[in-house]
Amino acid sequence: MSSWQEYLAANRPRFIDEMLEFFRIPSVSSLPEHAGDVRRAGEWVANRMRQAGIEHVQILETGGHPVVYGDLLHTPGAPTVLIYGHFDTQPVDPEALWTSPPFTPRIEGDRIYARGATDDKGNMLVPILATEALLQSEGKLPLNVKYFFEGQEEIGSPQLPDFVERYKDLLACDVVVSSDGGQWSETQPEVAIGARGLCALQIDVVGPQMDLHSGMFGGTVANPIHALVAILASMRSPEGKILVEGFYDDVQVLTPDEKAKIAAVPFDAAQEQARLGIDTFYGEPGYSPLEQRWVRPTLEVNGIWGGFQGEGMKTVLPSEAHAKITCRLVPDQDPATVAERVAAHVDKVTPPGVKVSVRRFENAAIPYLMPADHPGNAAARRVHLQLYGKEPFYVRSGGSIPVCSLFLASLGAYTVNFGFGLPDENIHSPNEFWRLSSFDRAQQAYCLLLHELAKPA
Amino acid sequence: MSSWQEYLAANRPRFIDEMLEFFRIPSVSSLPEHAGDVRRAGEWVANRMRQAGIEHVQILETGGHPVVYGDLLHTPGAPTVLIYGHFDTQPVDPEALWTSPPFTPRIEGDRIYARGATDDKGNMLVPILATEALLQSEGKLPLNVKYFFEGQEEIGSPQLPDFVERYKDLLACDVVVSSDGGQWSETQPEVAIGARGLCALQIDVVGPQMDLHSGMFGGTVANPIHALVAILASMRSPEGKILVEGFYDDVQVLTPDEKAKIAAVPFDAAQEQARLGIDTFYGEPGYSPLEQRWVRPTLEVNGIWGGFQGEGMKTVLPSEAHAKITCRLVPDQDPATVAERVAAHVDKVTPPGVKVSVRRFENAAIPYLMPADHPGNAAARRVHLQLYGKEPFYVRSGGSIPVCSLFLASLGAYTVNFGFGLPDENIHSPNEFWRLSSFDRAQQAYCLLLHELAKPA
Structure with a gap:
């Protein structure tokens, strides 16, 4: 044999x-x-x-x-x-x-x-x-x-x-x-x-029941796009830290050994920036790029839409605006709990004059x-x-x-x-x-x- | 005869x-x-x-x-x-x-x-x-x-x-x-x-040169939607006051007679709210709805778009995001000057990691x-x-x-x-x-x- x-x-x-x-x-x-x-x-x-x-x-x-x-x-x-x-x-x-x-x-x-x-x-x-x-x-x-x-x-x-x-x-x-x-x-x-894990949700903002003339109504009726923009802007600090209450609560802290293992992996920032066509990386302070990608959670708007998107201008105050969000999660975050906290944040910061609902998608990952x-x-x-x-x-x-x-x-x-x-x-x-x-x-x-x-x- | x-x-x-x-x-x-x-x-x-x-x-x-x-x-x-x-x-x-x-x-x-x-x-x-x-x-x-x-x-x-x-x-x-x-x-x-007069502009935000996987890159690359949302949110207070520097500089103050003439015009708020399907009006404090519509300027996002807008979820960190804005203007605001001030505001608040340009449309009105x-x-x-x-x-x-x-x-x-x-x-x-x-x-x-x-x- x-x-x-x-x-x-x-x-x-x-x-x-x-x-x-x-x-x-x-x-x-x-x-x-x-x-x-x-x-x-x-x-x-x-x-x-x-x-x-x-x-x-x-x-x-x-x-x-x-x-x-x-x-x-x-x-x-x-x-x-x-x-x-x-x-x-x-x-x-x-x-x-x-x-x-x-x-x-x-x-x-x-x-x-x-x-x-x-x-x-x-x-x-x-x-x-x-x-x-x-x-x-x-x-x-x-x-x-x-x-x-x-x-x-x-x-x-x-x-x-x-x-x-x-x-x-x-x-x-x-x-x-x-x-x-x-x-x-x-x-x-x-x-x-x-x-990383994942949870996904969609924010739907509804204002007046029809699109309105921005001259006739602008200044007196809440614009769903502005409401959405205010909600989304409240979710991240200018530096990229997520401001949703409790978002980081269950996140594991890196051990020195884990930190060392990540630091041992090479990361060529200049080469990657050139490939992506960006001038600078961006992200939560205090973490290296690989740490940000591997051991820190994110909240990213994957899509946004509302109102007029064609050529030139249209003076509309739209009836609706929408955004899709996914959060990448790290141990020990639970997708359902994080989605719940994001939805609670949306409730808390929704401005008057619009109705906002948060839909949760089933594509969660632990x-x-x-x-x-x-x-x-x-x-x-x-x-x-x-x-x-x-x-x-x-x-x-x-x-x-x-x-x-x-x-x-x-x-x-x-x-x-x-x-x-x-x-x-x-x-x-x-x-x-x-x-x-x-x-x-x-x-x-x-x-x-x-x-x-x-x-x- | x-x-x-x-x-x-x-x-x-x-x-x-x-x-x-x-x-x-x-x-x-x-x-x-x-x-x-x-x-x-x-x-x-x-x-x-x-x-x-x-x-x-x-x-x-x-x-x-x-x-x-x-x-x-x-x-x-x-x-x-x-x-x-x-x-x-x-x-x-x-x-x-x-x-x-x-x-x-x-x-x-x-x-x-x-x-x-x-x-x-x-x-x-x-x-x-x-x-x-x-x-x-x-x-x-x-x-x-x-x-x-x-x-x-x-x-x-x-x-x-x-x-x-x-x-x-x-x-x-x-x-x-x-x-x-x-x-x-x-x-x-x-x-x-x-x-009211009018000026119109479009904000174009460009990040990485291609759409990215939000898992691979989320947390380290600036997301153009978040950048746009931060820029737009910075333009209005939660109450609807416009925060662009100098925006109200040339606005005429109402005389008591002008105020009285507007107050003499009936405005049925309840009836109009029912027709529009809204719970409440919204607008700059200190002005009646008709004053807000007739003698106060506005800044309204007429349209916004970027990233994935289909059914369900897609874990994309998009390459671009866009918004269209019109401002309604009142005496003695000049459309070109106001557009200039909005563009200057955008420049001032643009976060790192993205390129932002402001296009001005020609449909201005004095x-x-x-x-x-x-x-x-x-x-x-x-x-x-x-x-x-x-x-x-x-x-x-x-x-x-x-x-x-x-x-x-x-x-x-x-x-x-x-x-x-x-x-x-x-x-x-x-x-x-x-x-x-x-x-x-x-x-x-x-x-x-x-x-x-x-x-x-």
Whole structure:
């Protein structure tokens, strides 16, 4: 019996062919006409899992696109890890900007161009291949593994919370490993330990029941745009501090170690300003840009509208004005509580003469943070040290990764982010690609990780 | 020779027929396909003036729709009055809401339904008929009269300032009388002595050169909507006082007599609130609603937009945000100076991280105010006392009447507003009408007014 290293090397051409076959299935989850393709991709995954030697492989219904489950639970006393990934993709538009058809994968040098190549079909295939290599070379896995691949991550996994709750016994585990993610660069590993949460709301201001002539009525009737502007302006200080009462109440204070880990991550302000076309950054005083993005909450108006927006002028005193707001949240803020506090603030500062209502959207996300030195992260770190010869950066996402919070809430398990995409690979854009070198490194990484996770913490 | 009263009575059926003929010409000035109709209406007016006995009748070119001029200058030593009106109309849309075709006049009881019936073809025909009646009954006019009817009032008379400047010798006069306007009610006369001016501008705020992900960048990059909101909020106090430096500098203070004249005009707050669907009025403290509308300047945001405006949420930190503003101005505010001060305020309060520009629109209007006891108004008052048996209200317009400011600036003459429309006659709307009783009263009023204006002040 050869080593898993030898097995991987010997089967590389076949694994690449199989990956290309997987990429040919146009599993676009947002387009109803591709629902059958998403399911076909799930079936392809299920078959590939069986072929790898994974047991109890089954397609489970969510009410939306399906989930594929399987397991190998033959190591009593060892931990159980749940490996997560998704086989659906973003749409391809604008298709005209692709240099080759998005579902006809093309290899050019080290790069495989295809929609879903890095996000996440290539990355999610890896743990299946690593499992096969370990089984073929060592006869068994060093710990218990459950495999959980879903088909609707790109549309926000709407049925996943109910699904995970329903199958929590089946999915029970000590730690989750997500294959959906990436590394800092080809030479620099990272461990992603947190993501901001989210709450979203809309403010609707109504004044007179029809648009009015600004000459006949201006100066005597409250203008909904002015009311809205006053409400919104009251929410942030000129420096960007949020003035909603209680907004920062539940925010965790950074420990010196957390601060040091963020400070260790390089941030090139001048380069980023040039790329964004801005003269200066802006934000809450007392925090570095990465701290502002990763560990401080925000309140941003995403859209505003009211009255006349055409060419030239129109002397209207409008009947209505509207604004959309999202808040990015950090541990331990609760989306519903923050939305409540923003709504209370709006009530408090609403001027006379208008009616204001606050609508809350359902797209909330709970902030996520796991200990940087969690045993799962410690295992990932050891793998990175072997593969890159470097300490990883400990990073967080300014955006939201709801699945991590979901697994924590429903399964009581933290998620180790262990993907091998790189930042330039055009995810969600035309000409998405993945590197063959990353494909190779990822397979080794997963073989190493399963061994590292099997060791006592 | 009969009296002018007898002449008007005897010729009433003919005058009504002629007016209906005039209304049949679809002289819509804003629609290029009706340019020929506007000119035809001007020719109809010119012919009717000649038939009335008016001399030197001619059609003068403006570069846009034409002007019709004529005069009767045979009373040396007496004052010269310039009578103004317009023969163009608003469009008819939505035509489906008219109960009979807008250019097929229909008489129902006391009402004549037609586009332009009250605004302003009916009202502007009256001084021509009154002239005929005086000439036929008295052989001559009691003073010198120039007639000046234009064809583009409904599109803002774009060529009129240049035209009046070019023909200022021809148009020279002691006072202007405008037939474009109305009375408070069927039983209550009014004298309109002022109108607010206007300046208009747009604020454009630009931040990053593309829309950004609010998770990745929120908290570190200035959001143009927040910048705009802060700029706009800084312009008005919570009570509605305008905080732009120097904004009120040139505003005239009300005299006790002016205050009393405004206080004499009834204002039913409860009824108006119900009609507008608002709970309360709003405005600069220390002034009554009519004072706020007539003699205090405003700054109103007429439109605002930026970022995402669709259904649900989108976590965008937008690249741009915009607002349109108009200020209503009162004597002695200068539109250019006020626009300058608003722009200077914007410069002063612009937060870091965004670029802000202020565009000024050309649609400025100079505020207008004439002495309530101007000899022209005194003459109008005496006519009203005879016809209504009541003192007139002295009113102003919250909107703008640029022609009055134009005549004052170019000819040095104030404009007496002397029209007989009533507030319910659907001007600019479907089913515009005028009252035959107003048509009769207006003819008497003009015969009386020319006599009153001929008397020494």
